[in-house]
Amino acid sequence: MFGNRSRSSEEHIATAYLVTHLCGATLGLQLARSLVDSYGSWAEGRLDSLPNELEYEIGQLLQLIEDTQEISLPRYPVIDAGLNRLRKLVHIDALWQRRLVKLAALEVMRTALCGKSAMWEVLRDIPAGETEDQHRELNALVSKQISTVTDLHHRAATDAFNRPDSEKSHTEHG
Numbered sequence: 565m566f567g568n569r570s571r572s573s574e575e576h577i578a579t580a581y582l583v584t585h586l587c588g589a590t591l592g593l594q595l596a597r598s599l600v601d602s603y604g605s606w607a608e609g610r611l612d613s614l615p616n617e618l619e620y621e622i623g624q625l626l627q628l629i630e631d632t633q634e635i636s637l638p639r640y641p642v643i644d645a646g647l648n649r650l651r652k653l654v655h656i657d658a659l660w661q662r663r664l665v666k667l668a669a670l671e672v673m674r675t676a677l678c679g680k681s682a683m684w685e686v687l688r689d690i691p692a693g694e695t696e697d698q699h700r701e702l703n704a705l706v707s708k709q710i711s712t713v714t715d716l717h718h719r720a721a722t723d724a725f726n727r728p729d730s731e732k733s734h735t736e737h738g
Contacts, residue, residue, distance in 0.1 A: 579633045585683045586625055586637075590644060592676045593618045594651050599673060603666055603716075610712050617705055621680070624702060628687065663724040670717040677713055681706045 596614040604611055622640075630636050684702045 575633060579629070579635060581683075581686075582625065582629045582633065585680070586622070586629065586640075588676065588679065589618065589622050589625060590640075590647065592673070592680070593622065593644065594647050595669065595673055595676070597648065598651060599669060602669075606666075607716050610716060614709060614712075617709060621702060621705065624698065663720070667717070667720040667724045670713060670720050674710065674713045674717050677706060677710045681710065 593615060596611070596618050599607075600611050600615060626637055626640060681703070684699065684706060688699055
C-alpha cells in the first residue's frame with residue numbers, strides 16, 4: 565500500500581530495484597528447495613539450511629521494502645506457496661537427476677547468490693535502508709551460502725566430467 569506523500573523518481577527506482585530482487589529471490593528459493601529435494605543426500609546435508617536462510621532473507625527484504633518504500637506485499641506468502649505447489653506438481657526435481665543438470669542448477673544458484681550479495685551491498689546506499697548490523701549479518705549469511713554452493717559446484721563439475729571408476733571398468737570390459 566502506498567503512503568500519503570508523493571514519491572520521488574529515486575524512490576520509484578529503489579522500489580523497482582528491490583521488487584526485482586524480490587522476484588529473483590522468490591525463484592532462487594524455489595531453486596534452493598529443488599536442490600535440497602534432488603541433491604540433499606549427495607550434498608551431505610550442506611544445502612539443507614539454504615531454503616530457510618533464503619526465506620529469512622526474503623523476510624528481511626520484504627521488511628526493507630515496507631519500511632523504506634512504504635509498500636506492503638501481503639500476498640507474497642500466497643505466491644510462494646503457489647510456486648512451491650507448482651514445482652512439486654510438475655515433478656521438476658525428477659528431471660534434475662542427471663549430472664550435467666546438477667552442475668547447471670548449482671551454477672545458476674551460485675550466480676543468483678552472487679547477485680544477491682551485490683544487492684545487499686547496494687542497499688547500503690538506499691536512504692533509510694538496512695542498519696550496519698543487518699548488513700553484517702546478511703553479508704555473512706550470503707558469504708557462507710556462496711562458499712557452500714561454490715564447493716558443491718566444483719564437486720558437481722568433477723562428477724559431471726569424470727566417469728566413476730565403475731563406469732570406466734564396465735565400458736572397457738564390456
